[in-house]
Amino acid sequence: MFRISMGKRLLGVSVIALALGASSVQAATVKVAVAANFLAPLNALVTAYKAAGRSYSSSTFTVTSGATGDLAAAISGAVTSGGSTPYDLLFAADDTTPASLASTLSSYGVVQTPYFYAQGKLVLWSKYGPDVSTAGYAGFPSPAGYAYANGQVAIANPSTAPYGTAAQQVMARVTGITYPGGSYDAKFSQYSTITATYNAVNASTGTTSYPNLGFVAKSLLCDASTGAIRSPLTGTYFEYTPSSVDGGAPHDRLLQNAVAIRGRSGASDAAVDDFSAYVQTAAAKTIIQSYCYLTTTS
Incomplete structure (x- = not known):
């Protein structure tokens, strides 16, 4: 009788332990x-x-x-x-x-x-377009004469995408270009999200395939195995260092x-x-x- 009673007790303890173990993972x-x-x-x-x-x-x-x-x-x-x-x-x-x-x-x-x-980090990536790695307008090549093809520059919608807002700030604070509502509007192609913006630039197949230049999130150019811009990356890029104070150039953090x-x-x-x-x-x-x-x- 003692052995049976002890067995039942041990079985009861085991069931309780299993129940407690199960409750810890929900x-x-x-x-x-x-x-x-x-x-x-x-x-x-x-x-x-x-x-x-x-x-x-x-x-x-x-x-x-x-x-x-x-x-x-x-x-x-x-x-x-x-x-x-x-x-x-x-x-x-x-x-x-x-x-x-x-x-x-x-x-x-x-x-x-x-x-x-x-x-996050904002990057101007030029896949087949102008060299932006050493440009004088904080990455954006000189806008003098607006010498870009229509739709060449990709940007996320500033109204709904914060990275689009940051790109808008760069254009206004660094190059003096108003977007939207300025004389440069036709040069931009606008996309609903920053991923769609990246995809549009990435789909470019050559110097006359637009957009081949765009403002994208650094994370979309990143190699997660190294924590850095993936290499090799077709084209050139310019990574922005945001202002430490909102309202400063090139853009807010x-x-x-x-x-x-x-x-x-x-x-x-x-x-x-x-x-x-x-x-x-x-x-x-x-x-x-x-x-x-x-x-x-x-």
Whole structure:
């Protein structure tokens, strides 16, 4: 009788231990909206998070990429119309959009405190066009006479894409070109996201294939295995060093913040918060840096 009783006790302890072990790993669904420039690093972060053995590492992630302004508008529109957020997290390409969401949706109590996750870099890349590596206008060749073919210069939409805003600032503050609304408008080809801008330049096949010059995110030219511009890279590029003070040339810093939004049906706040915490760890910062981002605001 003693042996049977002890066996039952041991079996009971084993079942309890298994139950406790199972409860430490929980699954949830996390829906993430990410600015186009950060899609590849985010996917790498999700992969690393799922392998990290954290409490919610077995969660399922659904990632939607687009222009920061468009993603924020989708969140704001859904919440203000009486619905719930379509995304649990927004990784923006700036720090102003998450702050604006927190302000405009403050009465709904769903937007959490934004946090910094990366600082981006703007690069002018000329695949088959003018040499920009030693140009005198902070990368952009002299605009004298506007000697570019129509549609030769690619730019992301400044209204919705922060990297497009930074490019717009470069044109205004360094070269004196107003875009849009200036006499140089026809020389530009505009795209909805910075990834679409990069793809357009990359699709160029020669000196008369336009656009063959464009403002892109450094991360899109980056070799994640080295953390530097990939080599060899067709053409020439100029990497901008942003002003330390907003309003200065060549452009404001591309500080990128993320923010959690509560209220989606079926969402797990704990899973969202755990992933946010992981993004701010040293291991995650190493991944972010490998895609040519800074992880400091300096």
